[in-house]
Amino acid sequence: MNSIPHKLSSRSLITLAGTVGAGKSTLTRTLAEALQFTPAFEKVDGNPYLEDYYADFKKWSFHLQMYFLAERFKQQKAMHEEGLGYVQDRSIYEDVGIFAKLQYDQGNMSDRDFDTYQSLFEAMVMNPYFPKPDVLVYINGSFDSIMRRIQSRGRQMEIDTPVSFWEDLYTRYETWIESFTECPVLHLDIDSYDCSDPESVKEIVHALEELQNAPAGRHLLLNGS
Ligand SMILES: Nc1ncnc2c1ncn2[C@@H]1O[C@H](COP(=O)(O)OP(=O)(O)O)[C@@H](O)[C@H]1O
Numbered sequence: 001m002n003s004i005p006h007k008l009s010s011r012s013l014i015t016l017a018g019t020v021g022a023g024k025s026t027l028t029r030t031l032a033e034a035l036q037f038t039p040a041f042e043k044v045d046g047n048p049y050l051e052d053y054y055a056d057f058k059k060w061s062f063h064l065q066m067y068f069l070a071e072r073f074k075q076q077k078a079m080h081e082e083g084l085g086y087v088q089d090r091s092i093y094e095d096v097g098i099f100a101k102l103q104y105d106q107g108n109m110s111d112r113d114f115d116t117y118q119s120l121f122e123a124m125v126m127n128p129y130f131p132k133p134d135v136l137v138y139i140n141g142s143f144d145s146i147m148r149r150i151q152s153r154g155r156q157m158e159i160d161t162p163v164s165f166w167e168d169l170y171t172r173y174e175t176w177i178e179s180f181t182e183c184p185v186l187h188l189d190i191d192s193y194d195c196s197d198p199e200s201v202k203e204i205v206h207a208l209e210e211l212q213n214a215p216a217g218r219h220l221l222l223n224g225s
């Protein structure tokens with residue numbers, strides 16, 4: 001992807017959100033190249049808990065959440081210190097608002113563990129290392145499209161996970177984003193929008209420019225039509 005001239009501040013933080021397989025990592029790479037920003041990825045290889053977690057949610061949910069929180073904090077601290085423009089693959093809001101809550105609701109995290117996790121999360125987001133994103137890009141599509149992407153990417157632990165888990169996650173995302181008001185939100189629908197097409201990426205960049213100074217909680221839908 002060639003770089004695209006833009007009017008975003010050189011210190012912008014653009015954060016991508018969306019369910020597993022939606023296309024966040026792919027678009028993080030594309031947008032970072034287009035904007036000449038630094039990509040900040042969520043590391044899956046080398047995560048010491050992820051496989052165990054998918055094999056036994058009850059045993060490993062708390063450990064995995066603590067691990068992700070620590071990783072996000074380190075990433076956020078590095079971004080804060082560098083002060084450059086970043087495109088970030090997944091927000092910390094999804095950890096607590098979706099993943100941890102899902103496991104708590106399903107009885108895989110105890111009250112005490114969930115309380116400990118939440119209080120650590122709250123202490124962290126109140127820290128100056130945690131600026132809110134300038135724009136959150138929310139990627140979504142039909143459940144079938146998302147499932148096809150999970151299958152085609154081929155992470156065995158995800159493929160072996162029951163469809164009911166992905167349905168629950170998908171529904172939670174839809175509810176969560178409706179009431180998300182921390183920053184402006186750009187919605188991308190993968191069924192009607194091809195994020196790999198350079199013309200589409202230009203449109204995304206223009207929409208980011210439009211949203212960068214919009215009030216927190218403004219939602220804009222880009223559906224390629
Ligand atoms: N625009 C796209 N068109 C078609 N397939 C895509 C597109 N973006 C991502 N994918 C594919 O979907 C799968 C999941 O994408 P990925 O970026 O890893 O998602 P996430 O980071 O949200 O889990 C990968 O196999 C990827 O190659």
Ligand SMILES: Nc1ncnc2c1ncn2[C@H]1C[C@H](O)[C@@H](COP(=O)(O)O)O1
Nearest residue numbers: 019020021042044065068095099100158
């Ligand atoms: N906070 C989280 N809790 C549980 N699982 C998580 C969390 N954050 C990410 N994950 C999982 C989901 C996927 O299997 C991988 C990577 O996510 P992706 O959406 O593909 O970037 O980690």
